[in-house]
Amino acid sequence: MKQGSPGYFTAALRVCDLSIGEMLWSRRTIFMALVVGAPVLIAVVLRLLDALGAPVFRVNGATMAGPAIFGLMIWVFYLRFTVPVLGVFYGTSLIADEVEDKTITYLFTRPIAKGAVLVGKFFAYLVCTTFVVLPSVMIVYLAIVPVRGSLGASFLDLVKDLILLAIGLAAYGAVFAFIGARFKKPLLVGLIFIFGWEQAALAFPGYLKKFTVAYYLQALVPHAMPNDNVISLIQGIFRESPSLAQSLVSLTLILAVFLWMAAASVERKEYVLEQ
């Protein structure tokens, strides 16, 4: 590294600042808007229909309270879909996009560590996704929870949800940043990881589930796990919940180790741009 060049962290922050705008106004944002907009739209429509007297909150003859519906939406929309899917689409593209656009050379010729480029882009991903996902959760909370529920009574659950979603975005992002930096066809590998490996590992008894992110993340959820399909039912049967401390330590380790591995991978790897 040249003398007078910024430190690793400063360099990462500069890359982050540069990348946020690019990431936020890219074509992927349309996909992200659809993914996080759907629960908001559903919540608002449910609220309106309930206000008009439609029995939209009745499930199997019983009327569900707003907090229960909110918990269900956190599980189904955010935890099982939005967080891993955004992690895959953004995480795997941190370096892959620059390679594809043949612009990685411009970043690597700067007087900064190559790893800092990835870390900076990871920070940008984290800022973009949290600033889109968390407000969406907030709108769903304000729309749904007051229906036969109390905003105050559900507030602590909301805070836990926001924290765990942010942690989930970070952990999945780190894993997929490594996959993006290390593998060819990272998107395919990422999708197999979340919809193949994680689902299968959680459905079987044994220790395999410890090699998933969802195992630790789901232990933090303050809402009851829904059994909305066969896989969920089986996962519910074999569900083991690690302790809060174990989950937090494991997720932090996943984040740190995979981010470090991704950065190290970028440092070592020679990217050959196809002509």
Added chain:
Amino acid sequence: MTRKTRYFMAGSAAILVAGLCTGLVAYYGGGFPSLSASRSGPAELSYVPANATVVAFANIREIMDSQLRQRLKQVLPQESGQKEFQAETGIDIEQDIDYVVAAMTTPGEGGLPNNANGLVVARGRFNPTQLETLARDHGGVVEDYKGKRLIKISDAHVDVDRQDSTVPQHRGGDHTGMLAFLEPGLVAIGSETAIKSAIDAQLTAQSITSNGDMMELVSDIDRGNNAWAVGRFDALAGQAKLPAEIASRLPAVKTFAVMSHIDGGVSGSFRAEARDDESAENLRQVVQGFLAMGRLTSANDPKATAVLNSLQLSGRGKTVILSFAVPSEVLDMIPLDKLKKGGDGMHEPLLRPELKSWGPKAPKAPKPPTPPTPDR
């Protein structure tokens, strides 16, 4: 970072901060009843403590205006007690009370032994000055509790007033009743513990509205009924301190809900939620047995048969529902004038003119034969 990006992030952060502040204020400050537009039940439920075992509601205005009440009013004598009550308190029960919410909670540490804490919250038009004067005249003591004006009336004072009366004296200890002016047009009556718990419940948002199980029951029955009650049967049975033999024979019912709509007739239903499917099935069979027995014994009584036929048993799983509908036509069959004090019961039953012909009709006279028409 471009200006567009900054605006977007500032907007997102604003939503996040606003939501968190709202939640935080709700968490510490007692919720936002007005924001919960679609919440079930009357707003006064916020005064019912979360641990209430029974909650009831009656829309007095609707019931008083109902056709049934109007008919009863015509045949029943004007009650002098009602007039006395109006003269003393200034409250015309017929006109001044809109609706009442009643609740019963298990006696806590401050509660009376062997006595549940009853609470009645009434919404209407009241004259606080007249009520306060009346209470003071009867030895009431005015005090403030968390900004609400309370009038404490002890049984000790009432007993002194009744020294010369023939009413048996209450010796159960110093029973303190209380009248509270919660809001303009909203008064509460109950034991001291119940009233103070109600005020605390409203201020801390730890009311029945935060009790998901009870609110589910309320939301199920609130619409379309002008009187209802929901409760936890297990808590009630435990509170009743029944002998073990009787308690063990009680049906394993967890919650119950009674709802009715009073207008020209009376319709409603009783719904019980059993602990398991088997208990529910047993309960259904017991009720079915009673209904069959009732039909057997009342075969010759058309009025009782009509009422029994209106009872419908339904429900599946853990739910048992007994619904009834007594239409005004069936009520017309009851000679209400017998209810009149001193009435000889020989008058014609009070019938609506259009229904006087209700009942088994006499066979029609055969039509006279039409003369044969000549063939063209």
